[in-house]
Amino acid sequence: MLFSSIPFLYYFLPLFLICYFAVPKKFKNAVILAFSLFFYAWGEPKYVFLMIATIVVNYILGLLIEKCQGTGKDKLFVILSLVFSLGALGCFKYADFFIENFSLVTGLPVKVLNIALPIGISFYTFQILSYTIDVYRNDVRAQRSIVALGAYVTLFPQLIAGPIVRYSDVEKELRERHHGFDMAYAGIRRFITGLSKKVIIANTLGELCESFHASDEKSVVFYWVFALCYSLQIYFDFSGYSDMAIGLGKILGFNFMENFNYPFISKSITEFWRRWHISLGSWFRDYVYIPMGGNRVGKTRLFINIFTIWMLTGLWHGAEWNFVIWGLYFGVLLVLEKFIYGNLLTKAKGFNHIYVVFLVAVSFVIFSAGSFSEAMSLVGGMFGFNNVSLLSADTVYYMKSYALVMIFAVLASTPVLKNIYGYLQKGRLKKVTDIFEVPVLLALLLIVTAYLADGSFNPFLYFRF
Amino acid sequence: MKNKIGTIIFAFVLTFVFLVCLIKPPADISVSERRPLAQMPDISIESVLGGKAASGFEKYATDQFPLRDTLRKIKATFGMNILGKKDNNKLFTAEGHISKIDDDMSDYMIDYVATLFKRITEKYMKDKSGKVYFSVVPDKNIILADKNGYPSMDYEAFFEKIREKTEFVEYIDITGFLSLNDYYRTDTHWRQEKIVDVxxxxxERMGAEIEGEYWENTVNKPFYGVYYGQIALPFEADDMVYLTNDTINSFIVTYYGSGKGEEGEVYNKKKLEGNDMYEMFLSGSEPLITIENPNAQNEGELVIFRDSFASSIAPLLAQGYKKTTLVDIRYMQSDLVGEYVDFENCDVLFLYSTAVLNTSTSMK
Structure with a gap:
């Protein structure tokens, strides 16, 4: 089920909230678990059993790891947890990718399995691993209640598009959390903001990207417009989902970590990745990069560590070579910034922003492709290798038609609007902004509902994650 | 205080809309979009496990959402007037008309249609004395889109290619006879009273003679065409005029949609109460119709393979023939036509609009 859908907004969510706030505290996790399983089972019920198996297995392993702490067996159990969870991820997400490439390299005709990818498997696998690893590291205690652990793993606000919430971050809130008007309203405001980002901005930019793909009259400029708009689309889509997740979390009394922090204002690719999909970057850092030795290793090993992490980051986003290339592309840029021109970049004010936007736009063109060859064709088009004119009538039309949305999206991808609102909130206009805030949010909800009721373009971009 | 009031308001809105969704009786059709609305899916173990129940419910919840037509208008107005988009769901307004962006020419469809027409010609007209003609009704975008800066199919290339692929028939070019005013402003079709010259x-090109004198009859009801509902923006309605004279009034029209012939009207006034008033012309979507002309000056017969554009021009053409047969191969297999139509001593006209030629794979 998508947040940006009528069934979620006007059936699932009200029913869930009524049940959630109607039951006593001790049953709230059970309500979350039951509704989250329903949410996940919606449209693809068979994979709910895989999720339940993941919860049960890791619940038992978590208890065993804690019980056997210091005996050496705890290591065995955490390895079992890794094998089970990553095995499921590998089997459902990467099996066909490896089979196809194995066949290609060896020439042996091995049949692909054609397994459908369970939605959100990459997110919940990483979440459950953060639990068993943290129990193994003695950072958290094993969860005694399978309902609480189940509620954590299945928590629907962040189940299918993140952020990747670590068990240690919500451990206390799973036991005891505060509900009140302040948290609830902050959550509502955040949720509607995220929903508007997704439906009004991201989906509209997505229409332009679809028109680009469908156009017979592409041009070099159109390729660049596509690159910019796709980058903005995925930012508003992804950060919109994160906002919705964080907002829903607040309504339920959870405080999830921030996942995006205006990445397009970065002055380097290194900074970009500190601001983009923060929960994934920090997960890889803490659970893979640092255990591999992190920065405190020799230069050769450091290169190996960096490229391993970025290859894995790419693969996490999808089992295709274009995602591997996309990850390694960032690996190369980060190495270059770290060892060659990082300092120079800091001094090149203005240019460093252009540098980031340019490289990120190229990266998302690679990301958007369905295959490696398509990625190369799209990047080729940006640099005039596809035998297209510089400008076409289609390009002019779509640039005119989407000009205001693009300008607004660029503006909203910076903290300018947030800062203006923050300034007004501190000044004498606070009362006015307070009065207008609720009507504005209601108007946004009405417009979003209008888009959804119209059945407008509403893609789900994370089906390969 | 703001937090408390805000939370209560949103809790109320969500709960209220939820309850309205639950109690609102489902509608059968969307009048503005002219389509049936999704209904509550059947819930069974198979449909739930297969995901059909969920996808069916999503369509149902969206289609049956309260005040959906108003919301569609809000969306269209916001998109075009606030966000500055030049089209809404590919529909645009220019020069007082609503039209739809059709920027892709389908080579596949041109090949498909040409092969189909060739098969029909060879099957029914081989060694026959009649001639086979082909004419294409251009979409109003040919006049409207490019001139107003909207993406448009390369019509020149389209006509060139389709003529090249259908050299086995005699092509009649009617493009020069059509101007923007010959089309309804809110609909895709042409206006009957404006295509007398066509x-x-x-x-004339097919060697028939037809009368040029008609009485213009105006329908006493505004006509909101197919694009009106789709664009969901306020727009002035069209008026609808149909032509009659003594010859047309004497026509014996037989509809074969039910399998056996049933006599009916040239202009079916009952259709004016339906979703699409244009269906008044020869009752809209019909697989097979015959028009017999008791006042015919000759024994000539014409078979028209056609789409909906022919519904309004056929009564005019039928004046020049003793019998005119209209065949819509989107609703009946072309292989079965021979069971109902005798092709001896008759001419054949393929009359199709660019939109149907470019997109309709339902022609069989």
């Missing part, structure tokens, strides 16, 4: 030219 009918005259087609008849």
């Amino acid at each position: 009918a005259q030219y087609l008849a």
Whole structure:
């Protein structure tokens, strides 16, 4: 089920909230678990059993790891947890990718399995691993209640598009959390903001990207417009989902970590990745990069560590070579910034922003492709290798038609609007902004509902994650 | 205080809309979009496990959402007037008309249609004395889109290619006879009272003679065309005019949609109460219709393979023939036509609009 859908907004969510706030505290996790399983089972019920198996297995392993702490067996159990969870991820997400490439390299005709990818498997696998690893590291205690652990793993606000919430971050809130008007309203405001980002901005930019793909009259400029708009689309889509997740979390009394922090204002690719999909970057850092030795290793090993992490980051986003290339592309840029021109970049004010936007736009063109060859064709088009004119009538039309949305999206991808609102909130206009805030949010909800009721373009971009 | 009031308001809105969704009786059709609305899916173990129940419910919840038509208007107005988009769901307004962006020419469809027409010609007209003609009704975008800066199919290339692929028939070019005013402003179709010259030219090229004098009858009801509902923006309605004269009034029209012939009207007034008033012309979507002309000056017969554009021009053309048969191969297999139509001593006209030629794989 998508947040940006009528069934979620006007059936699932009200029913869930009524049940959630109607039951006593001790049953709230059970309500979350039951509704989250329903949410996940919606449209693809068979994979709910895989999720339940993941919860049960890791619940038992978590208890065993804690019980056997210091005996050496705890290591065995955490390895079992890794094998089970990553095995499921590998089997459902990467099996066909490896089979196809194995066949290609060896020439042996091995049949692909054609397994459908369970939605959100990459997110919940990483979440459950953060639990068993943290129990193994003695950072958290094993969860005694399978309902609480189940509620954590299945928590629907962040189940299918993140952020990747670590068990240690919500451990206390799973036991005891505060509900009140302040948290609830902050959550509502955040949720509607995220929903508007997704439906009004991201989906509209997505229409332009679809028109680009469908156009017979592409041009070099159109390729660049596509690159910019796709980058903005995925930012508003992804950060919109994160906002919705964080907002829903607040309504339920959870405080999830921030996942995006205006990445397009970065002055380097290194900074970009500190601001983009923060929960994934920090997960890889803490659970893979640092255990591999992190920065405190020799230069050769450091290169190996960096490229391993970025290859894995790419693969996490999808089992295709274009995602591997996309990850390694960032690996190369980060190495270059770290060892060659990082300092120079800091001094090149203005240019460093252009540098980031340019490289990120190229990266998302690679990301958007369905295959490696398509990625190369799209990047080729940006640099005039596809035998297209510089400008076409289609390009002019779509640039005119989407000009205001693009300008607004660029503006909203910076903290300018947030800062203006923050300034007004501190000044004498606070009362006015307070009065207008609720009507504005209601108007946004009405417009979003209008888009959804119209059945407008509403893609789900994370089906390969 | 703001937090408390805000939370209560949103809790109320969500709960209220939820309850309205639950109690609102489902509607059968969307009048503005002219389509059936999704209904509550059947819930069974198979449909739930297969995901059909969920996808069916999503369509149902969206289609049956309270005040959906108003919301569609809000969306269209916001998109075009606030966000500055030049089209809404590919529909645009220019020069007082609503039209739809059709920027892709389908080579596949042109090949498909040409092969189909060739098969029909060879099957029914081989060694026959009649001639086979082909004419294409251009979409109003040919006049409207490019001129107003909207993406448009390369019509020149389209006509060139389709003529090249259908050299086995005699092509009649009617493009020069059509101007923007010959089309309804809110609909895709042409206006019957404005295509008298087109009918005259087609008849002349096929060697028939038709009358040029008609009475203009205006329908006493505004006509909101197919694009009106789709664009969901306020727009002035069209008026609808149909032509009659003594010859047309004497026509014996037989509809074969039910399998056996049933006599009916040239202009079916009952259709004016339906979703699409244009269906008044020869009752809209019908697989097979015959028009017999008791006042015919000759024994000539014409078979028209056609789409909906022919519904309004056929009564004019039928004046020049003793019998005119209209065949819509989107609703009946072309292989079965021979069971109902005798192709001896008759001419054949393929009359199709660019939109159907470019997109309709339902022609069989």
